[in-house]
Amino acid sequence: MGSLVVVISGAISGLVSHLRGRHVRSGIGVVFGALGTGGAVLAADVSGLLDDAVLLTLFSALLMVVAAAMIVNNTRRRSPRPSSNHDGPENRPV
Structure with a gap:
């Protein structure tokens, strides 16, 4: 019961703060x-x-599905992406 009171009070105080900042889509x-x-x-x-x-x-x-999705997402973020401004043979003027 005590943790429920803490969660509710935290949620209400966060809601009030965001309402004042107009960050809430009611x-x-x-x-x-x-x-x-x-x-x-x-x-x-x-x-x-x-x-x-x-x-x-x-x-x-x-x-298991959530863990797999997190691993895939993390792997995609860490994989090196080819740079568009490197001087490889395909980017040299002819």
């Missing part, structure tokens, strides 16, 4: 909140119908 926030709430309710209902082993397997698969 319409998008309402849609996002409604879809997130609906998804959470639906997922809670579905999870009650599934066996614990199935849920653990699905969660493990999700973690």
